[in-house]
Amino acid sequence: xSAPREGGCSCGAVRYRLESEPLVVHxxxxxxxxxxxxxxxxxxxxxxxxxxxxxxxxxQPVDVPRDDGSRQRIFRCPSCxxxxxxxxxxxxxxxxxxxxxxxxxxxxxxxxxYTRSKVPWVTLPDGVPAFEEYYDSKQxxxxxxxDRLRAAMSATDT
Ligand SMILES: [Zn+2]
Ligand SMILES: [Zn+2]
Numbered sequence: 001x002s003a004p005r006e007g008g009c010s011c012g013a014v015r016y017r018l019e020s021e022p023l024v025v026h027x028x029x030x031x032x033x034x035x036x037x038x039x040x041x042x043x044x045x046x047x048x049x050x051x052x053x054x055x056x057x058x059x060q061p062v063d064v065p066r067d068d069g070s071r072q073r074i075f076r077c078p079s080c081x082x083x084x085x086x087x088x089x090x091x092x093x094x095x096x097x098x099x100x101x102x103x104x105x106x107x108x109x110x111x112x113x114y115t116r117s118k119v120p121w122v123t124l125p126d127g128v129p130a131f132e133e134y135y136d137s138k139q140x141x142x143x144x145x146x147d148r149l150r151a152a153m154s155a156t157d158t
Contacts, residue, residue, distance in 0.1 A: 007084070007101035008056070009077035014084055015055040018096065022047045023145040024137070025098070027109035029118040032066045036074065036083070040119045043098035043109060044086070048152045052085070052094055059084050092152045111140060 008015040022045035033042040059075035066072050073087040075094075085094045098107045112118075112130035124130050129140060138146065 005101055005103070005106065006055075007096070009059075009080050009082040009084055009100065011077060011080035011082075013057040013079045014059050014077040014082075016084065016096070017053045017055055018045070018047055019051040019053060020047070022096070022107075023093070023148055024141055025107055025110045026095070027112045028114055029112065029116075029122070030114035031117050032072070033114075034117070034119075036064065037097075037099075040122055043104075043107065044095035045098055045107060046093055046095055048148065049087075049092055049094045050152070052096065061087075090153070092156055093149070111135060 004020075005018045006016065024046050026044045026046065027041050028044060029041045034040060036042070057078060060078045061073045061075055063071045064074050070089075074083045075085040075087070076083050082100065083097060084100045085096050087094060098104050101107065109128065112124050112128060113134055114132070115124070115130050116132045118124070129135070137149075141149075
């Protein structure tokens with residue numbers, strides 16, 4: 001990897017640096033993500049939370065209801081309230097919102113998910129895996145990412 005990726009909120013109170021490449025990059029077309037972002041999809045970099053260095057203020061967790069009745073924790077800047085990360089169930093992996101990177105164009109989705117609710121005017125690129133709902137990470141992720149995920153989960157399971 002070249003220079004480590006950095007990003008932050010709109011006011012600059014929250015700044016972060018990613019210590020490595022992500023495990024995988026999702027483009028999620030689900031209705032929860034559309035509502036939360038006010039856009040057609042969200043782009044998330046999945047990465048071990050201990051590889052996300054906070055350089056300034058701590059983002060504040062907000063538990064947001066999802067359509068399936070579960071809750072998703074979204075981390076927001078305490079001042080401008082821009083959402084920078086979210087967490088789904090397990091705190092070991094953060095979903096970093098690619099639009100908050102200093103250079104969002106540096107990131108390309110590895111997989112498109114929940115395409116059943118994709119807005120019709122978004123055309124998916126040929127050759128990138130796409131799923132109506134979710135997918136089996138064991139079949140899609142590189143072995144190195146699966147190893148990293150296993151290590152992150154077992155570090156807290158013991
Ligand atoms: Zn801010
Ligand atoms: Zn989603």
